[in-house]
Amino acid sequence: MTSMEKSREKTSIPKNMLLPKEEMLEVKKKGQKIKIGIPSDFSKVEYRVPLTPQAVDLLVSYGHEILIEKNAGKSARYSNKEYREAGAVIVDKKEETFQCDIILRVAPFDLEEIDMLRGNQVIISSIQIHAHCSESIQKMMQKKVTTIAFEYLENEDGFLPFVHQMSQIAGVTSITIASEYLSNSRNGKGVLFGEVTGITPAELVIIGSGTAAEYAARVALGLGIFVKVFDTSVYELSCLEEKLGRRIFTSVFYPKVLRKALVSADAVIGALSFNTPPKFKVSEELVKQMKEGSVIIDLNVSQGGCFETSKCTDFNNPTYIKHGVVHYCVPNSPAMVARTASISLSNILIPILLSIGDNGGIDNYIKSSNGFRKGVYIYHGILTNSDVGQQFNIPSKDIDLLLAVF
Numbered sequence: 001m002t003s004m005e006k007s008r009e010k011t012s013i014p015k016n017m018l019l020p021k022e023e024m025l026e027v028k029k030k031g032q033k034i035k036i037g038i039p040s041d042f043s044k045v046e047y048r049v050p051l052t053p054q055a056v057d058l059l060v061s062y063g064h065e066i067l068i069e070k071n072a073g074k075s076a077r078y079s080n081k082e083y084r085e086a087g088a089v090i091v092d093k094k095e096e097t098f099q100c101d102i103i104l105r106v107a108p109f110d111l112e113e114i115d116m117l118r119g120n121q122v123i124i125s126s127i128q129i130h131a132h133c134s135e136s137i138q139k140m141m142q143k144k145v146t147t148i149a150f151e152y153l154e155n156e157d158g159f160l161p162f163v164h165q166m167s168q169i170a171g172v173t174s175i176t177i178a179s180e181y182l183s184n185s186r187n188g189k190g191v192l193f194g195e196v197t198g199i200t201p202a203e204l205v206i207i208g209s210g211t212a213a214e215y216a217a218r219v220a221l222g223l224g225i226f227v228k229v230f231d232t233s234v235y236e237l238s239c240l241e242e243k244l245g246r247r248i249f250t251s252v253f254y255p256k257v258l259r260k261a262l263v264s265a266d267a268v269i270g271a272l273s274f275n276t277p278p279k280f281k282v283s284e285e286l287v288k289q290m291k292e293g294s295v296i297i298d299l300n301v302s303q304g305g306c307f308e309t310s311k312c313t314d315f316n317n318p319t320y321i322k323h324g325v326v327h328y329c330v331p332n333s334p335a336m337v338a339r340t341a342s343i344s345l346s347n348i349l350i351p352i353l354l355s356i357g358d359n360g361g362i363d364n365y366i367k368s369s370n371g372f373r374k375g376v377y378i379y380h381g382i383l384t385n386s387d388v389g390q391q392f393n394i395p396s397k398d399i400d401l402l403l404a405v406f
Contacts, residue, residue, distance in 0.1 A: 031358045035065045036104055037097030040072040044107035045314040047075035047338035048345060050124075051104065053082040055346040060087030064357060069094045076338040102353075102362070106150075106332075106345070111136055119143040120380075122362050124349075126150050127377065127388075128331060130302045130312055134392040137383065141394075144381035146362060150345075151274065152385070153352075153375035163274050164211055165344045169334040171215030171271065174297045175223070177333070178204070178267035181295045181319065181326050188326070189293030191266055195224025205230065205265040207282065207306045208272035209240040209250075212299050216269050217244060228261045231272075232279050253280055263289050270298040270306025284308040284323075292324035302331035367403055380406060 036059070038051060049072055051059070056066050066088040070080060080090050091097060095116050102122045108131045109123065117123075120143075127149035140147060150162040179193035180186055182202070195201040204220050206213045209231040220227050221244070228249040231237050237250040251257050262268060262282070268290070272278045278300050287296070287309045298310040305311075309322045313329045315336070320327050334341040352372065359365040366373050377385035379399050389396035 031062075032356075032361045033063045033065065034102055034353070034357050034361075035100045036067070036102045036353070037100030038066065038068040038072055038104050039094035039097040039113075040069045041105055041107040042071075042075075044110075045316055046107040046332055047315070047335040048106045048332075048341045049073040049076050049078065049338075050106055050342070050345050050349055052076075052343055052346045053078055053086040053088075055350050056083060056088045057086035058350060059353060062354060062357060064353070065089070067091050067097050067100055069097055073342070075335075076342040078339075078342075102356070104349070106335075108132060109136070109140070111139060114139045114143065117143050117145060119145065121145050123147045124150070126332075127152070128302050129388070129391060130331065132388075132392070134394065137378070137388065137392050137394060140378055141381045141383060145378060146366075146376065146380055147378040148372070148375040149377055150375070152377065154371035156369070156371050158371070160274075161348045162345070165348065166334045166341070167211035167274060168215050169337060169341055169344065170299050171212035171217075172219055173333055173336055174212070174216045174269050174271070174299060175204075175219040175225075177297055177328055177336075178269070178295050181328060182266060182293075188295075191293075193223065193225060193267065201226045202266045203261075203264055204228070205261050205268045207231075207268065207270045207280065208300075209233070209236040210271060210273040212274075213269070213271040214240055214243055216271060217248065221246070221248070228265075230258055230261070230280075258282075259286060259289065262286055263291070265290065265294060267295040267297065268307075270296070270300050270310070272300050272306055274300070274303065278304055278306050281305065282307045287325055288323045290323070290325050293326070295326045295328065297328045297333075299333060301329040305329070363406060366399075373399060 059066060068083050068088045068090060070090050070092050084090055098116045099118050105125045108125055108128050123145055153162055154160055182188040182191045182193050184190045191202055193202045201224050203226045206216055206229045209229055217227050230251050230253055241247060296307055298305050298307055300306045301310050301312050310329050312331055318328055318330050356362055356365045359368055366376060376399055377388050379402055382402060383389050383394050383396040384399040386396045
């Protein structure tokens with residue numbers, strides 16, 4: 001053997017190092033391809049759609065399958081053609097979307113729709129607790145579905161992305177709504193919701209100091225409206241002023257101070273923090289003392305409302321008049337700007353859906369993501385949210401304990 005041959009023998013590459021990369025990658029955990037159904041929400045007077053065509057295009061590029069009911073995106077001005085070109089399958093009946101592994105929608109399911117489910121599926125939607133009853137919760141439990149509520153979802157830092165985004169939109173749109181119903185176009189009292197030289201500016205009272213209150217105040221102050229904010233916490237009021245970058249009229253709920261503010265207000269917005277029952281309600285007696293033709297917008301109506309005179313309405317009949325005061329109590333007010341709200345929802349859902357696939361399915365993702373786990377209120381047919389359980393007198397179990405079994 002020559003010296004050159006000996007050198008080649010020493011530097012020869014072992015056969016197992018020549019295996020193609022594709023073979024070596026097979027030992028890694030593969031992501032799961034998921035089948036997502038998106039039914040329309042027209043029957044619920046809900047105009048938002050959870051995924052835009054751009055979002056669908058991205059999900060399809062990862063190998064996921066999307067079934068969307070015909071015209072589901074129409075109110076947000078997304079056509080069937082756009083969804084089809086993005087890779088979605090357009091179906092004529094919502095029942096077809098109800099057979100998918102994951103069903104994505106904005107509005108909650110009613111009793112008739114729950115009966116259409118095949119069972120052992122995942123539902124990601126709003127919970128809108130006012131739209132449920134004990135029977136609807138129990139029916140979903142019988143179907144052994146896993147349900148995730150937009151309102152309860154958190155990121156790993158405890159931030160509520162859906163609540164925050166929709167609160168921003170609700171706060172901004174509340175000023176548009178107030179302006180509309182104070183104008184003659186809606187048979188209002190003909191007051192400009194803003195400021196004009198030589199005329200006393202319109203007055204707005206905001207109940208609460210959370211995100212919706214902050215964004216309502218920002219827009220109102222920009223229009224020159226005189227803003228007064230009430231809350232139970234001086235600290236929260238101070239934080240609001242810091243966010244706004246200016247001093248405004250703020251107060252805790254002193255009866256005489258609140259009464260004086262309500263009597264002179266042109267509009268009042270109920271905007272206490274979401275995900276908890278309102279800590280304060282404006283009494284019917286105080287509503288009676290408000291100016292005739294003034295406007296109440298209750299952004300908390302789905303959680304019981306900020307006013308004793310509040311009751312849920314929808315976009316078909318958004319207002320009613322009580323004691324001479326216009327009440328606007330639509331629980332899904334962000335849907336009035338359906339395209340903006342749909343883009344916002346889609347932006348939040350995309351990384352979640354991709355992570356579900358990357359983690360090998362919903363169960364693995366629930367186990368790995370503490371923030372996503374907070375959104376689960378039924379897990380494989382078992383109620384896991386104590387607040388929902390107390391609301392409907394149904395026993396609940398800790399999801400962390402259940403995960404040890406599943």
